[in-house]
Amino acid sequence: MTEIFLMFRKSVFDIKNVEVNGCVDLSANRCAFKRDTKPELRIEFVPTGIGQFYFEATVTTQTLETTVRAKLTGAVIVPFNLDQKDPCKGGNLTCPLKKGETYVYQQGVPILKEYPTVDNVQINWLINDKTNDKTPNDTNKREICIIFLTSIVE
Template sequence: MYKIAASLVLLSIVAASWAYTDCGSEVGTISDVEVSDCVEGKRCILKRNTNVTLKIIFTPKGDSDTLKAVVHGEILGVPMPFDLPNPDGCKDSGVTCPLKAGQTYTYINALPISPHYPRVTVDVKWELQLSNDEDAACAKIPAKIA
């Protein structure tokens, strides 16, 4: 019985060890963040020349006609913008605008990892901004480009 309990605790630590941090969701709350192929280790491994799928479940505190995704990679505290093919959070992301306060939404988007990106340790900061440019969701995900 002890071994089973210890195994479950260890498994939960491994599964949660890459966990995101809320980096300033000003006008919303995050329920969950999932990153494809990110299941173990302290950092998500982002393989160059692939796409990573990100899912953020969030609830805005205010209404909004728009939702914009803004993504940065922070290397040694310096933000470097990631270009998203689709920064419009109301288009092809699973979210339909206008957004209503208190309703939970599931946002899904892909981040292309360019083959030209350097192999570095990076914190990915993914913001979902309402029409007033305030963050309904801001998730920081520890990662490494490999």
């Protein structure tokens, strides 16, 4: 696993570490991925309180959802299809999440052989708690949001 340079990170959780395997070159603060591979992202985090609101052990987090998008040159945004969008159901995380406990989220994303080689790709990785979608101003909607740069190589 290689620790990656994050352009942006925002979370109601305490993010301890972000790593990726399958990075063949880490230059210019960008991780290069080979086509026809399945790199895996690993995020270590601890649910914590935020502002006046606190993440309680009684809060249901059974419906977490992962969304991954790639922003290519020219501002074209392409969604990635994930094998499992709900990390609670895929065996990755044990939900409900509990305040103060350390969790490790891991998810692979196939870089298909058909993908073109691209030098500058911005990856937007988001984990939402879908149970909070009922309230428009709910600050817990985006549990983890990270953005990093990659490239796709031969």
